[in-house]
Amino acid sequence: MDSSEKKIWGIHTKDENLFLNDNVIAIGWAELGDLSKIAPDRESFRAKMTEAFPDASKQSIANMTGQVFRFACEVKVGDYVIFPSRNDRMINIGTVEGEYFYVPEAKDMPGEYVNRKKVKWIKRIPRTMFTQGALYEAGSAMSLFTIKNYAEEYLAALDNDFKKTMQTDNTEDDSVGATADDIIDNTRDFILKELSRQLKGYDLEEFIADLLRAMGYRTTLSPHGGDSGIDITAYKDELPPRILVQVKSGDGDIKETTIQSLKGAMREGDYGLFVTLANYTKNAQKYLESTPIIRGINGEELVELILKYYELMSEKFRKLIPLKKVYIPVPKEDEL
Numbered sequence: 001m002d003s004s005e006k007k008i009w010g011i012h013t014k015d016e017n018l019f020l021n022d023n024v025i026a027i028g029w030a031e032l033g034d035l036s037k038i039a040p041d042r043e044s045f046r047a048k049m050t051e052a053f054p055d056a057s058k059q060s061i062a063n064m065t066g067q068v069f070r071f072a073c074e075v076k077v078g079d080y081v082i083f084p085s086r087n088d089r090m091i092n093i094g095t096v097e098g099e100y101f102y103v104p105e106a107k108d109m110p111g112e113y114v115n116r117k118k119v120k121w122i123k124r125i126p127r128t129m130f131t132q133g134a135l136y137e138a139g140s141a142m143s144l145f146t147i148k149n150y151a152e153e154y155l156a157a158l159d160n161d162f163k164k165t166m167q168t169d170n171t172e173d174d175s176v177g178a179t180a181d182d183i184i185d186n187t188r189d190f191i192l193k194e195l196s197r198q199l200k201g202y203d204l205e206e207f208i209a210d211l212l213r214a215m216g217y218r219t220t221l222s223p224h225g226g227d228s229g230i231d232i233t234a235y236k237d238e239l240p241p242r243i244l245v246q247v248k249s250g251d252g253d254i255k256e257t258t259i260q261s262l263k264g265a266m267r268e269g270d271y272g273l274f275v276t277l278a279n280y281t282k283n284a285q286k287y288l289e290s291t292p293i294i295r296g297i298n299g300e301e302l303v304e305l306i307l308k309y310y311e312l313m314s315e316k317f318r319k320l321i322p323l324k325k326v327y328i329p330v331p332k333e334d335e336l
Contacts, residue, residue: 008080008147015111016085026113034102035072045069067144094121133175177331188303204249205231214312245273256283
């Protein structure tokens with residue numbers, strides 16, 4: 001079998017000593033029992049997973065089924081394995097040496113790594129030898145996944161001259177920009193999905209009021225279903241102008257007539273703010289452009305504000321959308 005026929009798998013573990021000392025790769029899901037007893041098709045694995053985790057969501061069942069099925073049925077002898085070890089910051093590259101086997105006694109061990117396959121570790125290479133894009137792909141949140149975008153780089157790492165070549169290569173890593181953009185886009189997608197999933201109606205109104213307070217506004221939430229559709233009243237300080245805020249949590253684009261209803265509730269001297277997780281129709285956008293006293297914020301703009309004022313928001317909502325501040329590499333032309 002030539003390398004073009006072999007798949008390259010990435011895998012993570014909480015028990016690095018097991019992988020490196022016992023020359024295996026392994027996954028948990030001990031609740032499923034011996035995977036060799038399940039018919040080798042996705043539907044059978046999905047049925048077993050649903051039985052073992054009856055309270056899990058459909059998406060979770062699909063994700064878990066995919067990983068377990070791939071490990072049991074798709075990872076073949078001769079395939080390559082990429083294992084990033086956190087303890088020593090090394091990238092371990094090996095090949096699968098044996099078929100699936102079940103270790104029932106591992107149920108009582110940390111990680112419950114009962115499902116295993118033998119591997120031969122070929123090389124251990126410092127993470128610093130790889131591009132940011134390759135490291136990002138190997139850092140997938142899943143336990144088992146395929147390496148696709150940077151497969152050639154990992155295969156090239158098996159060459160004896162790889163380390164020397166990378167050390168003498170002074171060219172800028174052109175994968176940095178794409179990696180940074182991916183991380184930022186994933187974060188924005190996560191925020192918007194969590195808002196859509198967890199906050200509906202009055203809950204989203206409360207969230208927006210908290211965001212406005214973080215931005216320096218004094219806010220008052222309207223009673224449920226009252227005040228002519230005005231959800232929040234905000235002031236920058238004790239003096240006018242008054243800002244009337246309407247919030248929509250649905251996923252449909254906002255129409256011009258909906259914004260006109262906000263304007264109808266405004267008095268002379270008021271300003272309006274319309275917030276939606278979705279977007280605005282073309283006619284609604286034109287109406288906003290011709291009505292400067294009303295500002296429209298769509299889902300993407302809302303996410304930008306959340307990222308800007310996140311640390312000033314209440315602990316309640318920071319727990320709802322848990323984020324950690326990190327620094328990521330960017331291309332030199334993007335530096336401030």
